[in-house]
Amino acid sequence: EPEVTQTPSHQVTQMGQEVILRCVPISNHLYFYWYRQILGQKVEFLVSFYNNEISEKSEIFDDQFSVERPDGSNFTLKIRSTKLEDSAMYFCASSISDRTNYGYTFGSGTRLTVV
Amino acid sequence: AQKITQTQPGMFVQEKEAVTLDCTYDTSDPSYGLFWYKQPSSGEMIFLIYQGSYDQQNATEGRYSLNFQKARKSANLVISASQLGDSAMYFCAMREAGDKIIFGKGTRLHILP
Numbered sequence: 001e002p003e004v005t006q007t008p009s010h011q012v013t014q015m016g017q018e019v020i021l022r023c024v025p026i027s028n029h030l031y032f033y034w035y036r037q038i039l040g041q042k043v044e045f046l047v048s049f050y051n052n053e054i055s056e057k058s059e060i061f062d063d064q065f066s067v068e069r070p071d072g073s074n075f076t077l078k079i080r081s082t083k084l085e086d087s088a089m090y091f092c093a094s095s096i097s098d099r100t101n102y103g104y105t106f107g108s109g110t111r112l113t114v115v
Numbered sequence: 116a117q118k119i120t121q122t123q124p125g126m127f128v129q130e131k132e133a134v135t136l137d138c139t140y141d142t143s144d145p146s147y148g149l150f151w152y153k154q155p156s157s158g159e160m161i162f163l164i165y166q167g168s169y170d171q172q173n174a175t176e177g178r179y180s181l182n183f184q185k186a187r188k189s190a191n192l193v194i195s196a197s198q199l200g201d202s203a204m205y206f207c208a209m210r211e212a213g214d215k216i217i218f219g220k221g222t223r224l225h226i227l228p
Binding site for chain 1: 146147148150152157158159160162165167168206210211212213214215216217218219220221
């Protein structure tokens with residue numbers, strides 16, 4: 001079964017540092033997403049990406065965040081200057097379609113801890 | 116406004132009993148999909164079951180079934196014969212046409228031996 005791969009599984013970083021979270025979506029998928037989940041809370045949408053550009057972003061996704069698909073296989077989320085409140089689980093997901101009958105395949109997540 | 120409402124923050128159920136996790140949703144789009152995901156303590160998101168808005172029958176996947184009541188905008192997950200391994204967080208989610216999946220706040224299910 002194809003899967004979405006996220007690395008690293010855990011990352012600890014100092015406040016103010018830049019972090020890059022990496023994802024390899026399923027190869028024939030066209031739609032890519034980042035979500036975050038602060039511990040024990042709901043899963044929140046950050047950004048969607050299609051055809052090499054952002055198609056939608058939430059109010060959480062401010063200027064400190066950026067996404068990139070640098071080489072046709074990786075999909076990265078960068079946080080330029082991390083804050084304590086960025087500590088969360090970050091999920092990458094991909095989908096073959098934006099039709100309603102297609103769900104996502106999620107990666108296993110990167111747990112980011114900002115100290 | 117909340118589009119997905121899960122009113123049960125936590126539930127305790129005896130092993131082998133059936134359990135129903137509630138979910139109501141709000142949309143004016145006639146075309147939408149409803150999903151349930153399981154999140155065990157290890158953190159990953161596991162897809163369980165899907166129901167389309169035009170589907171005439173309730174979706175079933177093994178011990179999981181979705182009680183879809185379209186007029187009431189309700190999509191409850193039913194787990195039959197619960198097992199200890201069913202202890203997890205469960206998220207109801209919805210996808211409208213051309214849009215992203217949005218999640219409810221989740222229900223934490225505890226199965227008691």
